[in-house]
Amino acid sequence: MSRALVLFAHGARSAAWAVPFEKLRDLTQARLPDVQVRLGFLELMAPRLPELVAELAASGVTQVTVVPVFLGQGGHVMRDLPVMVEELRNSYPQVAINVVEAAGENAAVLNALSDYCVASLPV
Structure with a gap:
């Protein structure tokens, strides 16, 4: 597979925190059988985004789309992620990133939420 979709999440100390993201990854992978769908984290969990992109590049992936699975475009998405991605682009020029x-900025996601x-209100 030459394409990958990376669901980029914050990370947490508790492994249970990642369960909904793993389910999202699995649901997405089922819909995209010809694309590697992976989870990458900013901190506290593995793989972190730099290690994940290194692994993908080594396996021959040439296109990576990063979906920040955040509700808003806070400091991590607006400041940390662009710096990280620029470093990755410099390190792996053969990979289009x-x-x-951010998922929570998308109208369809907001409508689903x-x-x-x-629907959660009792009738």
């Missing part, structure tokens, strides 16, 4: 908006919130 594209970063899309709103639907869930509305």
Whole structure:
């Protein structure tokens, strides 16, 4: 596979925190059988994004799309991620790295969350 989709999350000390992200990865992988769908983390969990991109590049991946699985574009997405991605682009010029908006900034995601919130009210 020459393409990869990286779900980029913050990371946490508790392994249980990652369970919903693992489910998201698995659901996404099932829909994209010809693409490597992987989880990468900013901190506290492995693999961190730099190690993951190194692994993907070594396996021959030439296109990486990074989806920040964050509700908003806070400091990590606006400051930390661009610096990290620029370093990765310099280290792996053979890999095209594209970063899309934070999941929580996307209208479809917000509508799905709103639907869930509305449906949670008892009738």
